[in-house]
Amino acid sequence: MTKIDDIMAATGFSRTTVSKALNDKEDISEKTKKIIRKAARDLNYIPNINARNLRIKHSRVIALILSSPSKESEKTNTLYPLLMGVNKYLSSHGYELALYLIDSERQTMKSYVGFCRERNVAGAILVGIKTDDDYIRQLANSEIPYVLIDVDIRNTTHKSVVKLDDVRGAYDATAYLLEKNHRHIAFMNGNKNSTVSEERLRGYMQAMDDYGVFVPKSYITYADFSEDTARRTLKRLITKNPGVTAVFCASDLMALGAMQGARELSLTIPADLSLIGYDDIPIASYVKPSLTTISQDFHKKGYEAAKLITTQLDENEDKKIVIIPHRLIERESVKRLEER
């Protein structure tokens, strides 16, 4: 492994000059830089990042902290494009990525903060953490800059978040159903401790309210973003409320479970029951009937989060909230009802 001293020996310049030339500093003449760069190339020089980071006392690495129930995320595949988005921005802006996957078996894992400190990360991106997560508070209280994806820590105005306008997204989904003349619209939500679920509930309620439709308490259910829970929840919901003509599910995976549950009740979709999802995962367009849903751009989410954290670091930009646009994808799972 060649190091700076080898280039120093080869060119006759001092260690200082070699280092500065390699880093393209202003106070080195072009001529010198050329000589040194050539020598570096000839000697196949590759800088030692550990030494560099140790010396400058910070690094250009961003931690991406993913908390994912693995089984589910293998089906939804939302994290992979997100990861690609983060990587795309980072790798083209001289940053590195440190992945921290939170396993279901949490015990082996150090805290995020420990992970970040150990490797001197410059900043962190947190995704899919529940609002009641303990570590998230730790990070918020540490000196490590971070941006949140889809989460929102309460009682703190000083933060950066990348998210959808989930109130609006849920509103759009519900309004779509209402426009198709559905009135008995149930809502299958995810998890009470998740920011997106809270917002989607608000959007649903608001749309129903705007259309002057009363929402019975029993229309609102929670299935924890799980496919199988959704299947069982749907059966219970419809059995208790046979009048329901449409269900808005807060995720496509739950909509898939609901589809299965409906099948088990011998209900045809959309003839007997209309379904609308959220996310637009790949499976959504392949199921029969294909799933009408609110589409979101996971790649962009990751990309924007990476951009946000790095510009905050590099340009000392202020913390802010970035909204990723969503859009309704009309497919086959919703039926228009006759006006009464």
Place this chain on the structure above:
Amino acid sequence: MTKIDDIMAATGFSRTTVSKALNDKEDISEKTKKIIRKAARDLNYIPNINARNLRIKHSRVIALILSSPSKESEKTNTLYPLLMGVNKYLSSHGYELALYLIDSERQTMKSYVGFCRERNVAGAILVGIKTDDDYIRQLANSEIPYVLIDVDIRNTTHKSVVKLDDVRGAYDATAYLLEKNHRHIAFMNGNKNSTVSEERLRGYMQAMDDYGVFVPKSYITYADFSEDTARRTLKRLITKNPGVTAVFCASDLMALGAMQGARELSLTIPADLSLIGYDDIPIASYVKPSLTTISQDFHKKGYEAAKLITTQLDENEDKKIVIIPHRLIERESVKRLEER
């Protein structure tokens, strides 16, 4: 940030002793270790990995090098479970992961070797690299230990590989079709420069041969693992060979494309044409008709690759080839033909 010197000051022990105690070396008394560990905890000590790696001149980081045409892999979602598998093994064995995603726009990227050298990685896992890839040779010629997933470098016996028995997998798929009395079985392969494609072709040919079925040249097509190419390829294939009753596709994604192509030809699956895939991606069980396929365990692939590279590193174990089992999943896309 507390460092070793702070613990040294707090406990009165030397830097050497503190370091050794923290690393649980044998030649430090239990009593001393206890004192030092407590101080470390109290002071919230977190070791600086950069300093450590710099000093020991190697690291416990494994590079995972993924080359993925992003659009396709968002649908197949095979890389995410693989990543989880790698991470699971590594994180529970004191190793770290450095992700290197090869973008379609290659130009910005350094070579793998450069990436690995820069951060002093202990070893690398390469997945999905074509056999004609240039960088792969570079790595093979470097001193960096590596294991390959699904690829096989020719003319080198000294290597570690994690893969399926793809000859057998393809054989099983083809034999299944033959057992269902199909005789006009076409094969839609991936890419000529991929190890898996070569093996799957061999398996297909071998099965056809074992059953004494002649294979016309025009039955063998290549669709580059792309869904849309598969769609077009199937239409061309069937138009040219209307006698074909079944197609074995070397990936589920291609089978999905073939399904679409068949639909465009007004062919019903499996009534008019039987289809079998490879991989068992999540979508396979959700399409209508659901896809009969060869299932592989991507999580295990990653896990085993990580295990292989680290045991080679730690225990100086020999290079070897690990075979991940496959299994045929019977679903709805294949029809049994009447015996003639």
Place this chain on the structure above:
DNA sequence: CTGAAAGCGCTTACAG
């Protein structure tokens, strides 16, 4: 525009 020197936080051969 260039160079000598110090130091980032750790580990480890060596001596006792």
Place this chain on the structure above:
DNA sequence: CTGAAAGCGCTTACAG
């Protein structure tokens, strides 16, 4: 069982 000292490969204030 413990410690003093050197050094991993870099960057950067400082001096010239």
